[in-house]
Amino acid sequence: MRQQIINFAKSLGFDLVGFSPSKIESKYLEAFDEWIEKGNEGEMSYMRKIEQRRDLTQILPGAKSVIVLALNYYREQEDVKEGEGKVARYAYGRDYHKIITKKLKMLVKFLEEIAPEHKHRAYVDTGPILERALAEQAGIGVIGKNACLITPEFGSWVFISEIITTLELAFEVAPSPFKIKTHPCGNCRKCIDACPTGAIIAPGVIDSRLCISYLTIENKDKIPPELAEIIRKTKRLYGCDICQEVCPHNGAREKITTHGELTMPKIAGSELNLDEVLAIKSSEDFLQKFAGSPVMRAKREGLARNAKVVKG
Numbered sequence: 001m002r003q004q005i006i007n008f009a010k011s012l013g014f015d016l017v018g019f020s021p022s023k024i025e026s027k028y029l030e031a032f033d034e035w036i037e038k039g040n041e042g043e044m045s046y047m048r049k050i051e052q053r054r055d056l057t058q059i060l061p062g063a064k065s066v067i068v069l070a071l072n073y074y075r076e077q078e079d080v081k082e083g084e085g086k087v088a089r090y091a092y093g094r095d096y097h098k099i100i101t102k103k104l105k106m107l108v109k110f111l112e113e114i115a116p117e118h119k120h121r122a123y124v125d126t127g128p129i130l131e132r133a134l135a136e137q138a139g140i141g142v143i144g145k146n147a148c149l150i151t152p153e154f155g156s157w158v159f160i161s162e163i164i165t166t167l168e169l170a171f172e173v174a175p176s177p178f179k180i181k182t183h184p185c186g187n188c189r190k191c192i193d194a195c196p197t198g199a200i201i202a203p204g205v206i207d208s209r210l211c212i213s214y215l216t217i218e219n220k221d222k223i224p225p226e227l228a229e230i231i232r233k234t235k236r237l238y239g240c241d242i243c244q245e246v247c248p249h250n251g252a253r254e255k256i257t258t259h260g261e262l263t264m265p266k267i268a269g270s271e272l273n274l275d276e277v278l279a280i281k282s283s284e285d286f287l288q289k290f291a292g293s294p295v296m297r298a299k300r301e302g303l304a305r306n307a308k309v310v311k312g
Contacts, residue, residue: 001114002169008110009069012103013259016070016151016158018138021170022056022063028133029054035205042208044218052128056164059128060121065169066162067107068131068138070149071100072257074157077241077270084271085237085310088213089157091294092270093263098292100124100161108163115167124161131160139174142184145203146191146243150184152177155250157257184249191243196230200243212240216306217298228309237272237306238295267293277307 006017032053041047056063073090080086090096104122111120123129132149135141141151141158148156178184185203192200199210208214212231215223216238223231234242244250257263267290280286286300295303 001167004114005067005107005111005169009067009107012106013071014069014103014107015072016140016153018068018135018140018174019169019171020066020068020134020138020174022066022164024054024056024130024133025137028130028136031204032130032133038207040201040205040207040209042214042219043221044208044214046128049128053130056129060119060164060166062119062166063121063164064166066129066134066138066164067169068135068140069104069107069161069163070135070140070151070154070158071096071161071259072154072158072255073259073262074154074254074257075263075270076256080235080271083274083311084235085274085277085307086235086271087237087268087295088239088241089270090159091238091268093265093267094261094292095294095296096159096262097124097126097294099259099261100159104161104163111163111165111167118166120166121164122162123164124159127162129162129164131162134162135160137174139171139177141177143204144191144247144249145185145189146195146200146247147204147206148244148247150247150249151253153253154255155253156244156247157250157254188248190246190248194242194246196234196242197227212236212242216240217302220302223305223309231306231309232312235310237274237277237310238268238298238303267291268295272307274307274311277303278311280304 009017052058108120132143135149141149144150150156197210201207
C-alpha cells in the first residue's frame with residue numbers, strides 16, 4: 001500500500017513521499033515547548049495550539065501514521081534593481097496552499113478508494129502540527145541549523161504537506177535520507193552568520209521577532225527602526241531567502257522546479273517596483289493586482305509598510 005501511495009502521489013506532482021508514525025518524538029516536543037516559553041513565536045498566536053501538536057489524535061481520532069509530501073519550488077533570481085524590492089521565491093506565482101491542497105484532495109480521494117474504512121486529514125503549512133519534525137521522522141530530510149528541512153534531492157527549497165491517517169503505514173525507523181551518521185550540517189554555520197538580523201539564535205532555533213520573513217509578513221505592527229534599516233539594506237520586500245541562499249546543501253542541489261502551476265501565471269514575480277506598490281490606494285486595487293498570490297497575506301497596509309522601509 002505504501003508503494004501504491006507513493007506512485008499515485010508522484011503522479012500528482014509530489015516530488016518526495018515519506019511515512020511517519022503519528023506519535024511525535026519527545027525531542028521535538030521539548031524543543032517546541034521551549035521555543036514557545038521564550039516567546040519566539042512573536043505575535044503568531046496560532047502557534048500556541050500546543051496540545052494538537054503534541055497529540056495528533058486530537059486532530060484525527062485513531063491517527064496512526066502521517067504521509068509526508070514535499071514539492072520542489074526553487075527558481076533562480078537576479079539581483080533587484082534600484083527602486084525595487086525582492087520577493088521570496090515561494091511567492092512568485094499562485095499561492096502554493098491552493099495548488100497543493102488540490103493535489104492533497106485527490107490523494108485523500110485515492111486513499112478513500114483503496115482503504116474506505118479509514119479516515120484521513122490533510123494539511124499544507126496551515127494545521128497545528130509539527131511539519132518538519134514529521135518530515136524528519138518520515139526520512140524525507142533533516143532539519144538544518146536554519147530550521148529549514150534539508151532534503152538530499154532539492155536542498156531546502158521544498159513545500160511540505162501532510163495527510164494524517166488511521167492507516168498503519170509508518171516504518172518503525174525511517175531510512176536516513178543522508179548516507180552519513182553525523183548531522184549533514186556538521187560544523188557549518190553559514191546560515192547563522194549570514195542572517196543579517198541574528199534571528200538564528202541557536203542551531204535550528206529562530207527568534208521570529210528578528211526574522212525578516214516574520215517582520216515583513218506575519219508582523220502587523222511597525223518594524224523597529226534598527227531592524228527596518230537592515231531590511232532596507234537587504235531590499236527584502238516580502239519574505240527572505242538569505243539563510244537558504246547561503247546553504248551549501250542548496251548550492252549543490254538546486255533544481256529549477258518543473259511545476260509550472262507554481263510559476264504561471266506570474267503574479268508578484270521575483271521583485272516589485274516600490275513606487276507601484278505605494279501607488280496602490282485601496283484594498284480593492286490590491287486584490288486586483290495580487291489575487292491568488294501569497295503576497296495577499298501581508299495585506300495592502302503591510303506591503304506598503306515594507307515598501308516604505310525598503311525605499312528608505
